[in-house]
Amino acid sequence: MATRDASARDSSLREPGQRDVGAGTLTDEVYQGLREAIVRGEYRPNERLIEAELAERLQVSRTPIREVLQRLATDGLVQSRRRGWVVTEHSPEEIHEIYEIRLVLEGYAARLAATHADDAALAAIATLHADNVAGLRQGARDRLVSYNDAFHDAIIAAAGNKRLAQQIRQNSEYYFNFRIAALYSDEEAESSLAGHQAMVDALSKRDPDAAEQAARAHVAEAWSVMMSKLR
Numbered sequence: 001m002a003t004r005d006a007s008a009r010d011s012s013l014r015e016p017g018q019r020d021v022g023a024g025t026l027t028d029e030v031y032q033g034l035r036e037a038i039v040r041g042e043y044r045p046n047e048r049l050i051e052a053e054l055a056e057r058l059q060v061s062r063t064p065i066r067e068v069l070q071r072l073a074t075d076g077l078v079q080s081r082r083r084g085w086v087v088t089e090h091s092p093e094e095i096h097e098i099y100e101i102r103l104v105l106e107g108y109a110a111r112l113a114a115t116h117a118d119d120a121a122l123a124a125i126a127t128l129h130a131d132n133v134a135g136l137r138q139g140a141r142d143r144l145v146s147y148n149d150a151f152h153d154a155i156i157a158a159a160g161n162k163r164l165a166q167q168i169r170q171n172s173e174y175y176f177n178f179r180i181a182a183l184y185s186d187e188e189a190e191s192s193l194a195g196h197q198a199m200v201d202a203l204s205k206r207d208p209d210a211a212e213q214a215a216r217a218h219v220a221e222a223w224s225v226m227m228s229k230l231r
Contacts, residue, residue, distance in 0.1 A: 027064040031071055038077050038087055039173045045089030049078060075170055090174065092230060098171060099223035103216050105168045106152065109159040110199060110215035114208040117158035125154045126200045133193050144189060145181045151196055155203070155215070183229050195221060 034054070037043055049069065055062045069085050072078040078085050090098070113122070132147045152172075156165045184192070195218035202210035 026060060027067050030058060030060060030064050031068045033058075034068055035072060035075070035077065035173075038072070043087045045087050047087045049085040049087065051085075077174070092227065095226065095230070096223075098174070099219065099226070101171050102168070103219045103223070105164065105171065106156075106219055107212040107216035109156045109161070109164055109168060110203070111208040111212040112159035112161060112164070113155050114203050114206050114211035116160050117203070121154070121158040122203050122206075125151070125158065126204060128154055129193075129196050129200050133197075144184060144192075148181075148192070155199065158203075180226050180229050184225070188225055191221060192218070 043049065051062050051065045051069070055065045058065070069078055073080065073085075076090075077088055079088050113125075128151055132143070132151075152168075156168055159165070195214065198214040199211060199218060202214050
């Protein structure tokens with residue numbers, strides 16, 4: 001997916017330094033804004049992230065910027081290089097490992113949701129899918145990742161395990177998700193939606209085995225598509 005220019009980045013990155021907030025809140029807001037910009041591909045893989053430039057753009061000191069970059073390095077989204085920072089470019093082997101973990105964690109989240117979620121949460125998941133499926137079938141690729149994230153987030157929330165949700169989030173939000181979504185064919189998009197429908201059906205029946213199987217199959221299919229388009 002094409003990289004946006006500096007003005008687009010500034011619209012994505014908040015400017016918390018202009019508000020009266022505490023140091024902890026300030027660092028968290030800078031972290032969330034920069035993390036989202038990287039995940040959405042607004043900074044290219046291997047692009048340098050210069051502390052002074054980020055501090056000036058966000059109107060904060062370099063201290064929170066430095067702390068945020070360390071947190072992003074822990075997330076695997078940036079890495080230290082030549083006394084500076086660059087956006088991580090994940091190798092095919094690393095992406096393989098990421099999807100192996102996703103397959104297990106998201107499958108288990110679906111199992112927990114089928115077992116523990118209340119009826120309202122499961123109904124909301126079904127409604128979310130039904131409300132979005134028609135528009136996505138019309139080729140709105142720019143919405144595919146946003147909808148996919150919302151759908152999976154709803155299932156993860158319904159699982160009711162905060163630690164599991166944190167692990168899934170750290171292992172699933174990467175720039176290549178947006179890049180690859182733009183390349184999905186109509187058939188691949190349709191198949192992805194069918195995978196979501198299988199998950200909705202299993203959750204509606206409160207069948208934990210079927211829910212886990214459907215979630216794992218869906219992640220495995222996304223993994224296959226991802227690797228075919230990265231070759």
